[in-house]
Amino acid sequence: MGSAGLSEINFRLGWPNPGLLPVKELQxxxxxxxxxxxxxxxxxxxxxxxxxxxxxxxxxxxxxxxxxxxxxxxxxxxxxxxxxxxxxxxxxxxxxxxxxxxxxxxxxxxxxxxxxxxxxxxxxxxxxxxxxxxxxxxxxxxxxxxxxxxxxxxxxxxxxxxxxxxxxxxxxxxxxxxxxxxxxxxxxxxxxxxxxxxxxxxxxxxxxxxxxxxxxxxxxxxxxxxxxxxxxxxxxxxxxxxxxxxxxxxxxxxxxxxxxxxxxxxxxxxxxxxxxxxxxxxxxxxxxxxxxxxxxxxxxxxxxxxxxxxxxxLPQYMQTVLQPTYARRYRTMMDAVVRHLLPLGISTPVPDRSGTVGGYYVWLQLPETVRAAEVVKVAREEMNLLLHPGSLFLVEGDASKCQLSFLNGVRVCFVWAEEELIVAGVERLAAVVEALSA
Ligand SMILES: Cc1ncc(COP(=O)(O)O)c(C=O)c1O
Known part of the structure; x- marks a missing residue:
């Protein structure tokens, strides 16, 4: 693997997508x-x-x-x-x-x-x-x-x-x-x-x-x-x-x-x-x-x-722009996760019974065969893919065991990166996990 020539895909940043900001409405x-x-x-x-x-x-x-x-x-x-x-x-x-x-x-x-x-x-x-x-x-x-x-x-x-x-x-x-x-x-x-x-x-x-x-x-x-x-x-x-x-x-x-x-x-x-x-x-x-x-x-x-x-x-912007666009991005990401990551032993939280999902993030729990810190490092250095590891989300200063369960996970944001890059980003992550598990 090598990152040469790969454009950056940022699943790390939890910011709204710049192309969707309500510029006209705010003006x-x-x-x-x-x-x-x-x-x-x-x-x-x-x-x-x-x-x-x-x-x-x-x-x-x-x-x-x-x-x-x-x-x-x-x-x-x-x-x-x-x-x-x-x-x-x-x-x-x-x-x-x-x-x-x-x-x-x-x-x-x-x-x-x-x-x-x-x-x-x-x-x-x-x-x-x-x-x-x-x-x-x-x-x-x-x-x-x-x-x-x-x-x-x-x-x-x-x-x-x-x-x-x-x-x-x-x-x-x-x-x-x-x-x-x-x-x-x-x-x-x-x-x-x-x-x-x-x-x-x-x-x-x-x-x-x-x-x-x-x-x-x-x-x-x-x-x-x-x-x-x-x-x-x-x-x-x-x-x-x-x-x-x-x-x-x-x-x-x-x-x-x-x-x-x-x-x-x-x-x-x-x-x-x-x-x-x-x-x-x-x-x-x-x-x-x-x-x-x-x-x-x-x-x-x-x-x-x-x-x-x-x-x-605001209501119109939410209903006609933000929600449909983020929904599409979410589904694009989840389709790619199902296709490329679940077969590698990666899991995601189960949606609640109503089937409602939303927000900005998908949590990916990695298999025991790889370490999240290593996955994040290799993804950045060799695939130009940015992610946050589970360790970032520790409650600071609490050394209790209950914090161990999510250390081997990564957070991916489906909002910031451009839509056409979402599948490529998931594919890059799959390649990293596959290579590190081998
Ligand atoms: C859970 C949560 N709370 C608060 C914030 C920050 O909100 P604000 O920009 O209103 O301070 C964020 C931003 O990522 C967040 O995810």
Whole structure:
């Protein structure tokens, strides 16, 4: 094998495909937003904005989420805070609702979205991240409940409180982090039963469940014959929706769940805008975190453009461009995986019973005859094929055995690389695995 003359195929990058970015829609929404000079000055689009974020965007997101998730009670704008994206929001959530002197552990789904580890580290939780395994039904809630039970009664943490107690927030004893729908990296969907159990566990152990719900709207049927490229409603309620009704609703005003949404995966990460949803009191407490109180919420100006888009072109763009195109790419990749990789002993997670699949990623578990690190290295050096190995998705600092199961896997993204390269990329991977197994 030799990479000479092979063009790069990038299955590594989890970014939206540049050719599909909604340039025209954003231009038009920007023009409309900029033409409203009143809004630019009197509504203070170019000044500091409200702590919760730009009110028209909160309203339009609330309407949009209500129609997509169809929760038992409609989403209201006062449950929503605008953010600078899911990662920035995670940082604010931790600043407002945790204290390393009181919050014991951060429980993270494993394999995990690797960038989240550093956000936890930044706010003082280095060495206190704990892995919770995942199977085809999502987070292993039995494992989680057993581990949390082991933390009872709470052992006092030998350090003074790092934060001033404020009336608008509370300090949770644990944080549970997950990506319940179309997980990064596994692509899995957490079942409804698991989601409900998760809420009950969080309530029992004073935990805050933080979910990155950033891929939920990119969904389609795994069977092309069903022809359902466009799904207009969510395949599962969010954990925050379940917390709103389960067993009579939240056990206190703050609730036990926050949903992090983002425009990064559906419009473009350069917009750096997202939203958080929780109970009214949680949303208010989040908006009072120091960095937000200093002049109001992130992305005030961008929010005006996005508000136009959510109300006008976004649903159409999702239904006619993104979902059908990503569905086609996904199926192209899976056809190639079935043809070239499954015969080599590579496996992928089983889709849930509804047959819904989506997001950006396919997880490939490699056979014991090869090592993922070696496969990734040889693929890069000799085939100009870029992949992420399972080791990238370890929960940092947790040496438990439950992290071993996915080390010998690779994540492939079917969104970034051009469609005509997807089959070639899978063929290159097959050639590498075959050569290394020999
Ligand atoms: C699970 C997950 N959460 C958050 C993010 C980042 O979102 P944002 O750009 O809104 O910070 C990503 C991006 O890859 C992701 O996969």
């Amino acid at each position: 038009s929404a920007s023009q409309t937003a900029l033409s409203k000079s009143e809004a630019l000055t009197k509504d203070s689009l170019l000044e500091y904005g409200p702590d919760h974020g730009y009110i028209p965007l909160r309203n339009s997101i609330a309407t949009w989420l209500s129609s997509f998730y169809q929760p038992k009670a409609a989403v209201t704008a006062d449950r929503i805070c605008i953010s600078g994206g899911a990662s920035q929001n995670l940082s604010c959530v931790l600043q407002a609702f945790t204290d390393p002197a009181i919050t014991q552990y951060i429980w993270m789904v494993a394999p995990t979205y690797f960038c989240a580890c550093r956000v936890f580290d930044d706010v003082g939780f280095a060495g206190r991240l704990r892995a919770v395994p995942e199977d085809d039904e999502g987070l292993d809630v039995v494992f989680l409940a057993e581990e949390l039970a082991r933390c009872e009664p709470p052992t006092p943490i030998s350090m003074p409180a790092t934060k001033t107690r404020r009336s608008w927030n509370k300090t949770y004893r644990h944080v549970i982090y997950a990506v319940p729908t179309f997980a990064n990296p596994s692509g899995r969907i957490m079942s409804l039963a698991r989601r409900e159990t998760l809420v009950r566990i969080a309530r029992q152990y004073d935990a805050l469940v933080v979910t990155d719900d950033v891929y939920d709207m990119l969904q389609w049927d795994c069977q092309p014959s069903k022809g359902q490229n466009v799904r207009k409603t969510a395949c599962q309620p969010r954990v925050v929706d379940i917390d709103a009704y389960l067993d009579g609703g939240p056990i206190d005003d703050f609730g036990n769940s926050v949903s992090q949404g983002s425009f990064s995966k559906i419009l473009g990460p350069g917009l750096r805008t997202g939203w958080a949803e929780g109970t009214l009191r949680f949303a208010w407490g989040l908006s009072q975190c120091g960095q937000t109180r200093s002049g109001g919420c992130a992305s005030q100006f961008t929010a005006a453009i996005l508000s136009e888009m959510v109300e006008t072109s």
